Amino acid sequence: MGISSSHTENGIIEVTIDYPPVNAIPSLGWFELARTITTAGEDPEARVVILRAENRGFCAGVDLKEMQRTEGYSALIAANRGCAKAFAAVYDCEVPVIAAVNGFCLGGGVGLVGNADIIVASDDATFGLPEVDRGALGAATHLARLVPQHLMRTLYYTARNVSAQTLHHHGSVIEVTTRARLDDAAREIAKEIAKKDPTVIRAAKEAINGIDPQRVHQSYRFEQGFTFELNLTGVSDHARQAFLDGNHARQANDS
Known part of the structure; x- marks a missing residue:
C-alpha cells in the first residue's frame, strides 16, 4: 500500500498509486509520489514511466479526513506543497510519462494526469474538479490542458465530471479501452517509445x-x-466537513 515502482522490460518503469479504497492520497504520499517519479526519470536506464493505480479509481485527490483531524493549517500546507511537487515531478520527469486512468480521476488526480505526456483511460473513467464544493481552488491549470477553455470553466464552476470518451473526442486521451486491458494499452505505447533512441x-x-x-x-x-485565503475565512473547513458528513451518511444508507 502507498506508492511503489517496478521496472519492466526495455526501460519501462511503472509507478503505482495504492491507497485503498479510493486513492485519497495523504500529504506525505504526495511527496513520496514526487520522489518516486523524479527518481524514475533520473534512472539512466529509464525510457518511459507509466503512472497507474490500484483500487476503485485512479485518484480521489487529497485525503480530506487527514486535513479535518489536524488542528491549524499544517495539513493543508503539506497537502498543497505535496501536490505541487507531485504535479511538477510528472511534468519535469526526464522521460515521457504515460497516465493510465481507471475509474474516477478527481482533484489532484487531474493535476497528475493534466501534466502527463500521454493519457490512456478505461471506458468507465471520469475526470473532474470538485474543488469549489470542498471550499478549495486548484488544478484548473491542468484541466485546461485536457479540455477547451469554456468547457473547463463550466466543469470548474459546476464541479461536474467529464467522461474519458469526451476527452478522447478533444484529443487529450489517446485511447479509451476496457479496464481489464488498460495496463496493456499503456504498455503498448510505452514499448513503442522505448524503441526510440533514449537520448533523443x-x-x-x-x-x-x-x-x-x-x-x-x-x-x-x-x-x-486562493485556497489559503478561503481557508482563512473558515468556509473551506465547513465545506470539507459537509462533504465528509454527507459521504458517511451515504455509506451508512448503502450498508
Missing part, C-alpha cells in the same frame, strides 16, 4: 516543455493562494 527522447521531452505556452508550476501555485 529525453531531449524531446525537454524541448517540448521548453516551448509550452502554459507555465504550469506558477499558475498552479497562483491558484493555491
